[in-house]
Amino acid sequence: MLKFFRKNIKAIIWVIVLAFIAWGAGTLTVSKSDDSLYVGSVGNEKISQKEFLMMRRYYELLSRAKAEPAVEPLSTEELHALAWQAIILSRQASEEGITVGDNEVRSQIEQLFSVDGRFQPELYQAWIRQNYRASARDFEEAVRKQIISQKIREKILADLPEEKREERWVSWFGEVIRKSKVKDYEVANRE
Numbered sequence: 001m002l003k004f005f006r007k008n009i010k011a012i013i014w015v016i017v018l019a020f021i022a023w024g025a026g027t028l029t030v031s032k033s034d035d036s037l038y039v040g041s042v043g044n045e046k047i048s049q050k051e052f053l054m055m056r057r058y059y060e061l062l063s064r065a066k067a068e069p070a071v072e073p074l075s076t077e078e079l080h081a082l083a084w085q086a087i088i089l090s091r092q093a094s095e096e097g098i099t100v101g102d103n104e105v106r107s108q109i110e111q112l113f114s115v116d117g118r119f120q121p122e123l124y125q126a127w128i129r130q131n132y133r134a135s136a137r138d139f140e141e142a143v144r145k146q147i148i149s150q151k152i153r154e155k156i157l158a159d160l161p162e163e164k165r166e167e168r169w170v171s172w173f174g175e176v177i178r179k180s181k182v183k184d185y186e187v188a189n190r191e
Contacts, residue, residue: 058142
């Protein structure tokens with residue numbers, strides 16, 4: 001038996017290599033179609049875990065930064081809802097032609113990371129590494145979605161008296177969710 005292996009070692013190695021290649025290709029095909037990489041969908045577009053988690057992290061840090069000592073930070077459910085809201089609104093804004101330019105994102109970031117009226121790029125980069133724990137590009141996209149959310153809200157509620165704004169917003173946003181056929185896989189898995 002050992003004589004057979006020695007004599008055919010090259011062929012045996014090639015069979016093993018080809019088996020690993022076939023196994024790897026099969027795994028890659030399965031993982032690309034795996035829905036576990038997505039948290040849900042808006043219309044026909046799947047929403048990646050990364051996009052969702054970056055928005056959730058953004059709102060978590062924002063709520064902690066703005067929270068007063070006596071006020072509880074936002075709950076997990078509230079952060080979840082805010083992340084979905086920003087994603088849904090960014091898709092809706094795109095359909096309505098509402099955009100946010102790079103200069104608007106830059107301005108918002110400069111405002112957040114300025115000391116004595118001067119932007120501190122070192123502070124920004126350190127904060128991204130230590131707190132956001134993702135790339136600056138991911139943070140900037142989260143800022144863009146948050147600005148878009150504000151713009152679309154302002155557009156929908158323009159010229160309405162204060163007492164009618166919340167009712168109008170809930171009605172409009174509910175219709176957008178229905179029309180967009182939003183699916184949250186986490187919620188669907190709980191049911």
